[in-house]
């Protein structure tokens with residue numbers, strides 16, 4: 030059986046949702062969808078079967094491609110759910126993104142029995158995370174969130190102790206969305222680099238399976254609207270971010286807030302992506318910032334505009350903290366390119382694990398990584414290995430932890446007294462000329478040069494632990510380029526003053542002007 034669906038959308042300034050349906054009236058074992066756009070266009074769709082279950086997904090800049098849903102993973106395109114092809118009414122849910130030219134496409138749907146045609150995308154992979162058995166939509170019913178993985182042996186010469194700092198990357202794309210690598214290529218690159226885990230975050234598509242590997246691969250999705258992107262990391266099932274109206278849910282302020290709430294309800298991490306990277310910066314003015322767990326301070330440092338966008342994001346982050354919005358920093362390579370490929374001719378190539386986010390966990394499981402990252406037990410790095418600890422009254426704290434007052438009842442009168450704290454740190458793999466900068470309450474307070482023959486560093490301070498304070502650390506190189514960034518330790522309870530993104534965006538405008546001035550002075 031074959032259907033030809035053709036459509037042309039008008040020149041809409043906003044992404045538009047449309048549905049095309051076809052009736053399957055004969056038995057079939059596979060379904061192939063040939064998409065052809067008149068010119069290259071950003072195209073997104075998902076396919077639902079006659080039971081309403083999502084069976085295929087795709088998001089990319091394309092002119093031509095073929096997606097196949099077959100009886101097995103080996104015969105099906107990535108992003109699909111292989112299995113029985115039920116008869117009845119199937120639908121293609123399409124989101125056309127705005128462009129200078131209107132979206133004009135044809136979809137040829139073919140259903141058949143026997144020889145299944147090959148698709149243009151890599152296959153789903155033998156490690157299926159989703160099948161057709163669950164009632165919930167795209168439910169990770171086959172994914173084991175508590176399976177324990179072995180840490181990379183490449184990075185650690187001997188077997189690492191547990192708990193440990195595990196190395197990973199929270200943001201990347203394959204050919205299922207607009208990345209250029211296959212899941213196998215991405216896995217190999219991560220293993221080669223000595224990573225312990227990766228998070229796969231396709232644009233608006235949930236990864237349904239992965240090739241068999243001993244690397245911990247955590248499912249995520251980059252919810253991608255025309256006004257900003259955020260990562261839902263460790264989602265357990267599909268969230269309807271599209272809806273059935275012409276304007277997709279994730280395109281409105283109210284709709285995006287609802288999507289953010291649903292991510293939280295599933296226990297996943299909601300992570301604000303590249304918040305200051307124009308034109309992909311966050312533009313939803315009414316987002317209450319407490320809807321995010323983490324903020325991607327450090328997105329692919331090899332992407333030229335990110336050098337400045339990262340510095341701006343760090344400044345916004347300090348402003349968030351000063352206003353009681355305790356978001357934890359996170360890093361992501363946001364990898365799209367092939368191995369060795371660079372955004373700038375002759376520049377450093379974009380690679381998985383650049384930057385790396387190190388997360389402190391008892392053991393290496395998806396659940397442990399998600400929970401620890403949600404609590405800020407992490408730091409980001411392009412090279413230096415750190416072991417930051419805050420010592421107070423004989424106790425040791427991790428980044429992300431609140432330092433508590435441990436005075437006994439009869440010492441209550443002393444509550445107003447200052448407590449002595451020591452920020453201890455071991456540094457290895459830092460280049461010659463690099464240095465440490467400590468920030469207290471968002472202000473640079475102490476600088477120390479790194480001596481490559483010295484591993485141990487300490488900085489002492491005293492705080493009244495009843496007040497709200499926070500301390501964070503950066504490592505920079507001779508040129509002041511960022512090498513590592515540690516999440517804050519804090520004490521006291523912040524009094525929240527600002528909540529909405531617009532209240533921080535206003536501040537951003539001033540920051541941008543400040544940056545221009547700095548450059549003129551240099």
Ligand SMILES: [Zn+2]
Nearest residue numbers: 251258302309
């Ligand atoms: Zn993005």
